[in-house]
Amino acid sequence: MxxxxxxxxxxxxxxxxxxxxxxxxxxxxxxxxxxxxxxxxxxxxxxxxxxxxxxxxxxxxxxxxxxxxxxxxxxxxxxxxxxxxxxxxxxxxxxxxxxxxxxxxxxxxxxxxxxxxxxxxxxxxxxxxxxxxxHQAHAASAFFASPFARAAVLCLDGVGEWATTSAWLGDGNRLTPQWEIRFPHSLGLLYSAFTYFAGFKVNSGEYKLMGLAPYGAPRYADLIREHLIDLKDDGSFRMDMRYFNYANGLTMTSRAFARLFGGPPRQPEAPITQREMDLASSVQVVTEEIVLRLARTLRRELDTDRLCLAGGVALNCVANGRLQREGPFTELWVQPAxxxxxxxxxxxxxxxxxxxxxxxxxxxxxxxxxxFLGPRYSNAEIEAFLHERQAPFSALDDPALMATLAELLADGQVIGWFQGRMEFGPRALGARSILGDPRNPRMQSVMNLKIKYRESFRPFAPAVLAEQVGDWFAQAAPSPYMLIVAPVAASKRTEASAAEQRLTGLEQLQITRSQVPAITHVDHSARLQTVHRETNPRFHHLISAFAERTGVPLLVNTSFNVRGEPIVCSPADAYRCFLRTEMDYLVMENCLLAKSEQPAHAQDPSWQHEYALD
Missing domain, CATH: 3.30.420.40 (ATPase, nucleotide binding domain)
Incomplete structure (x- = not known):
């Protein structure tokens, strides 16, 4: 049984x-x-x-x-x-x-x-x-799902019961706890405090803070080290709770925090200033330093060269990228959820x-x-839904569909891509995605402002054929879950002009930094997703068709949703999002829909109030 x-x-x-x-x-x-x-x-x-x-x-x-x-x-x-x-x-x-x-x-x-x-x-x-x-659940999700028979496990989040950071040794079917850092001393809550102070929403805006960091300079990093956190060589730390309010109040930071950083928190949706960019850069640098120190300690203590990560801080793909490039472990695996x-x-x-x-x-x-562990919908189910909605579509077999989509993408069209089983975890990995041409210098702003309805500075990720990742990025290891940031290969970069080099803050968005500007962040980095034929053959087929058409084996890949909305799950979710945004085409399995052919519908912007801004 x-x-x-x-x-x-x-x-x-x-x-x-x-x-x-x-x-x-x-x-x-x-x-x-x-x-x-x-x-x-x-x-x-x-x-x-x-x-x-x-x-x-x-x-x-x-x-x-x-x-x-x-x-x-x-x-x-x-x-x-x-x-x-x-x-x-x-x-x-x-x-x-x-x-x-x-x-x-x-x-x-x-x-x-x-x-x-x-x-x-x-x-x-x-x-x-x-x-x-x-933290036992975090550790089990990291180690038991990983490809490693024996590994160190590091869990980093806000707080569980008491633990905020915990270290484990995974061996066979055993997980043995090693040590932990306890509440209120928390790397996750330190990062969330800066998320709150920068005017973003805790537990969702941390991605924004990470994306904002390259626009600033770490000019507050020494202040953080001197006043907020007592960091030891082994990565352990204690926080000065006079600067924080999460243990005994209703906000993340105290008045002392505001005095230290020159004024009150930014109000949500207010203009982003250089201070927020520099604060983001500073806490990001300190976070990376702590993660690297903790990893080096684990490597010294445990006889293994493999590391597994879980907990909310493990979604900090910039820190993960540094850990992979500079850390003491030869192999790294991060739980996608x-x-x-x-x-x-x-x-x-x-x-x-x-x-x-x-x-x-x-x-x-x-x-x-x-x-890919969520629901899937068959062509028959999708066609029945579209007939019921009287939505015009074309049914194409895979070879014709991929060739058509490659041509549309190369022509600058933005495509909603819905196929297979829905992703588990916060990233869209080619089952519920919005796709675009990475060569197009306008694609980032178009997708942010007209499709996602979110801040212009938010970076987009490249979905790249796994077998060609080393040609385009300074990265050889797989990154199937979009949890590693790596530099764009030097051979693919372009030099900024003298005038462009003088730009600061969000003005830097105007600079074309590589042959694939839509996925190249201001520091020449990208959040990689390597696409593997074994786990997502249809997405691999599509990127291969685009590569054959353009010579570029990657696509812009962002989640199929608008700001504040969860990633779409059903054909009804996908079709509704498609109609509400300025996406050009929608493909659901083998059904291709053009926006221009859909029944006339009033573009009532009031729908945007359905979702609380994240």
Whole structure:
């Protein structure tokens, strides 16, 4: 009999579900993709239904359900923190307590009730419910899904129960904790404090801060080291909590923080100034320094040259790039769903390997299946939807479709690309993507302002054929999950003119820096996705057709959504997003739609208020 394990993450942010059958990944998805509420923290009922359907199993037939957190230990941390800061934390305490006393303190009962309702069964008929620790789930998602039989594991995030940074040794089906750094000292919360101070939204705007960093200079880095954080040679650190408010207040930073950095936080949507650019650059440099020091410590302590990463800080692909180029490990693997969503996967894997003591079969291969673990829709389902909407389309076989798309892309058209199983994790990897020509110097601004409706400075990633990555980037190792930043190859760069070199701040967007300017950031870097024929053959086919047409084996690849919206999941989501934006074409499996041929529809901009700005 097969053993089926459901992993769940929920109630904090990025709720998700994952289903394992005999230790193999059957399905995984975030709740936000179904509810259309970004970073949805609610019980992931829709994601669980999808996972059960994908496995062809009823909830009552599961062998185990595993949750990625231990809420009682987290409540203990909350109480101890408030007592330590009393009476200063009274407002925060009064705000948090009703939620804990109503829901989170009794989370086990809440989970059981939600599961019973979902499964249409009595609570007594539920499968056994297990709980992992938060960082244990992160570590399990990183190591057990990796292609390594033995590796060091580093988990970095805001905070779990108590841990904010933890080190582990993964060996076979065992994960052994080594050491941890505890709340309130947190690299993730340090970065989030600067995210907040720069006027971006915590838990989603960290990507913006990272993208903004190359426009500035690290002129505040010494201030951070001297005042905010006491950093040791081994990478361990303590933070001066006088500058922060997250432990005992309702904001991330204190008035002392504002005094140190010359004024109050930037208001959301206010113009970005040089100060924000320099703050972003400064905290990014310090973050990279800490990650490198921690990695060197792990390499000294553990007899392995392989490293796995998870936790929200592991999504900092600039730090990952430096770690790959300068760090002490010969191989690096980052969990593509490194944040809390991946905790659902880690909880299930921890139960299979550690609780049930099952061996790791085939540990020499990446078990994430390219992270294509979500729903897929057949041509028949897509055609039925389009007929129902009376949406004109052409049905083309793959050879004709790829040739047509290559021609359209080369002509400057922007294409919505919807095919195969939806990605698990925050990145679009060629299943739910918006694509463009990387040679077009206007493509970045067009896609940011007319398609994504977001800030002009946000960089775009290249999806490049894995076998040709070294021709275009200073990178040889694979980066299938868009989690490594690497320099554009020197041979592909172009020299800025004397006038261009004098440009500062966001003016630097005007500079054409390489033969593929749409994906070249202001520091000549790019966030790489290597596309592999084995895990995504149709996307590989498309890029190959574009390369045959243009000589360039890469495309601009950004997620299929607008600002504040989760990545699209269904044909209805994709078609709606297509109509609302200035995308030129939409392809769903083998159905090609031209915007100019669609039924007349009023472009009412009020839809943009559906999504809270992230």
């Amino acid at each position: 097969a053993v089926d394990i459901l992993g769940i993450s929920a109630f904090y942010h990025d709720s998700a579900a994952c289903l394992l059958r005999d230790g193999e990944l059957v399905a995984a998805a975030q709740q936000e993709r179904f509810s259309r509420a970004k970073h949805d923290a609610r019980f992931p009922a829709d994601a669980i239904r999808y996972c059960l359907d994908a496995a062809g199993i009823r909830l009552a037939a599961l062998d185990r359900v595993v949750f990625y957190d231990k809420p009682l230990i987290k409540f203990e941390r909350l109480l101890e923190t408030y007592l330590a800061y009393a009476p200063r934390g009274l407002r925060s305490f009064i705000t948090a307590m009703p939620i804990w006393l109503k829901e989170k303190l009794f989370l086990k009962d809440l989970l059981k009730q939600e599961l019973a309702t979902l499964g249409g069964i009595e609570v007594a008929a539920l499968p056994p419910l297990l709980f992992t620790e938060h 490194a944040g809390d969503a991946g905790g659902a996967l880690g909880a299930a894997l921890a139960a299979w390997h550690q609780y049930l003591d099952q061996p790791r079969n085939g540990a020499e291969h990446d078990r994430m299946q390219g992270s």
